[in-house]
Amino acid sequence: MNQKIAQISIVVDDYDKAIEFYTTKLNFIVLEDTVIDETKRWVKIAPNKQSEFSLLVAKAANETQKTRIGNQTGGRVFLFLNTDNFEADYKNLIKKKIKIVREPKIESYGKVLVFEDCFGNLWDLIEPNKEKNDNFYSTAILKVLEKDNIEKTKKELKKLQKHTKNEIGNLLFEIQQSNEDASEFIIWECFENETAFKSHLTSTYLIDFLKLNLVEFVKGYTATKI
Template identity: 55%
Template sequence: MPQQLGQLSLLVRDYDEAIRYYTEVLDFELLEDTKMSETKRWVRVSPPGSTCHLLLAKAANEPQEKQIGLQAGGRVFLFLYTDDFWRDYNKYTSRGVEFIREPAQEAYGTVSVFKDLYGNLWDLIEPKQ
C-alpha cells in the first residue's frame, strides 16, 4: 500500500468552538466526536471529499496553549485546495474570515492566505488545470 497522510493534529482552545468554526464557517464535515475522558475528545473534521483529516486536539497544558495558532511558527501551515477559488473566497469573506493577502494568480493557480479562528495561516488555492 502506498503511504499517504491520514490526518494532522491541530491544537485548539475549545472543542465546541473549533467544531463550529470548521463546520459552519469553512463548511468542513464533522467526521467524529468521541468522548475519550472527562477532558479529552477525539474530534475529526475534513473538507468534503478529502482523504486527509484534521484531528482537533484541545491544548492540555500551558506549553500547548502557547502554541495554539503558532504550530508553523507564523508561516502558512495548511493548504486548502478548491475547485472554485472565488466561490470559496467570497463565501469565507462574507462569514468574517480574515484574508491577510490579496488573491493572486500564480504559476500554480489562484491563491490567497487566510487566518483561522486561532491565527493559523492557510493558503486557499485553486490549482491550475
C-alpha cells in the first residue's frame, strides 16, 4: 500500500487575498483555481510544480470556521517550509516586510526561523543540516603593511572575528599570530558550505576591514577535511 498526504486545508477569509500573499510574498504558485459555485473555489498552491504537497486554500463558510483563521493549531507553528537557501529566503521575507516572529537560529537539525503570514498562521522556515563533508575550509595568510599597525590590525581582526562568528553559515574563525614574524597573521575558517563562504566574502564588515588597508594577502587556500 502506497499512501501519502497530498494536501492540507488552510482556512482564510478571502481567496484572492491568500493567492496574492502566497504568490507575491512567498513566491508560491497556483496549481489550481476552479470555481465550484458562487461562494466556493478549489484553490491549490505550492512552492513549485515539483512539490508533492500542496495547500488547499479554504474560505471560511461560517462563524465557527472564521474563528479558526490564523490559529488552526492553537498558537503553535502550523506549517513547515524547507529550503536549500536559508539566507536568500530570509532576505526575501525581510524585503517583502513579512513579520518575523523568531529570528534565525541554529538548532540540532538545521537553521530555522518563525514567520507569520497575512492571516496570522505561524510558519517555520528550515534549512536542514547537510552532510558534514559539505563543510568548506579556508586558510589565509596576511601580512601587516606597517609594523606600527600590528596592534591595530590585531584589534580589527578580532572585530572581524566577532562578526563572522555570528554568521549563520560560519562554523569556525580562528586568528593566529606567527611566533617568527609578529606582523604575520594566519586565519583559519570553516563554513557549512561554499555558498556560505562566498556570502561571507561579500559581507560589509569584511569589506570594511579590507578598506582599512592594514594588510596584504600573502597566500590563501581551501582544503577538504580527511
